[in-house]
Amino acid sequence: GQQLNQSPQSMFIQEGEDVSMNCTSSSIFNTWLWYKQDPGEGPVLLIALYKAGELTSNGRLTAQFGITRKDSFLNISASIPSDVGIYFCAGQRSGTASKLTFGTGTRLQVTL
Amino acid sequence: GAGVSQTPSNKVTEKGKYVELRCDPISGHTALYWYRQSLGQGPEFLIYFQGTGAADDSGLPNDRFFAVRPEGSVSTLKIQRTERGDSAVYLCASSSVPNTEAFFGQGTRLTVV
Numbered sequence: 001g002q003q004l005n006q007s008p009q010s011m012f013i014q015e016g017e018d019v020s021m022n023c024t025s026s027s028i029f030n031t032w033l034w035y036k037q038d039p040g041e042g043p044v045l046l047i048a049l050y051k052a053g054e055l056t057s058n059g060r061l062t063a064q065f066g067i068t069r070k071d072s073f074l075n076i077s078a079s080i081p082s083d084v085g086i087y088f089c090a091g092q093r094s095g096t097a098s099k100l101t102f103g104t105g106t107r108l109q110v111t112l
Numbered sequence: 113g114a115g116v117s118q119t120p121s122n123k124v125t126e127k128g129k130y131v132e133l134r135c136d137p138i139s140g141h142t143a144l145y146w147y148r149q150s151l152g153q154g155p156e157f158l159i160y161f162q163g164t165g166a167a168d169d170s171g172l173p174n175d176r177f178f179a180v181r182p183e184g185s186v187s188t189l190k191i192q193r194t195e196r197g198d199s200a201v202y203l204c205a206s207s208s209v210p211n212t213e214a215f216f217g218q219g220t221r222l223t224v225v
Contacts, residue, residue, distance in 0.1 A: 041218055042219055088154050102155050
């Protein structure tokens with residue numbers, strides 16, 4: 001099935017650094033979501049975006065819904081060790097209930 | 113329950129066997145979804161239930177896969193004649209109504225040997 005393209009695929013950063021990742025699609029989505037998944041766990045929703053151009057924050061996390069509706073960005077400020085995990089974007093089209101199309105994931109590792 | 117519960121957490125089966133994976137959604141959640149996550153990939157949609165009925169089963173890969181939710185609560189994903197390519201983590205999620213936040217379970221890791 002279709003998977004959205006996420007970059008980078010993985011990243012190693014030092015504690016305290018800011019992190020940026022993005023997600024692109026060849027088609028339009030009406031809702032963009034960002035999830036974090038820890039080993040052996042299911043994805044947990046971090047931020048939801050519902051409007052093109054929208055910028056939304058959740059603590060140290062900030063996400064943006066791209067103007068073209070084909071991309072989204074996630075920034076994490078002042079990273080801490082518990083930010084380690086895999087971050088997934090997901091897109092949702094209107095009229096498809098809650099069927100989500102997930103990205104390929106960005107693996108984040110934080111060093112002290 | 114407090115969260116979405118999936119059983120078993122791990123399942124090893126032989127090629128050709130039949131398996132059932134169970135999902136207990138959050139109490140009162142009417143919408144239930146199954147996703148499959150292969151190693152190194154994001155989850156892929158399989159099927160969505162609204163109440164007892166499958167509202168969208170477009171993600172089921174073939175007719176070996178089937179899911180039921182007879183009483184609008186617990187759901188069972190059934191896989192017949194398992195193949196090695198079916199090995200993956202099967203995730204279940206539920207939400208109070210469609211298009212609201214879906215909460216995921218921990219998944220069932222299926223290994224077909």
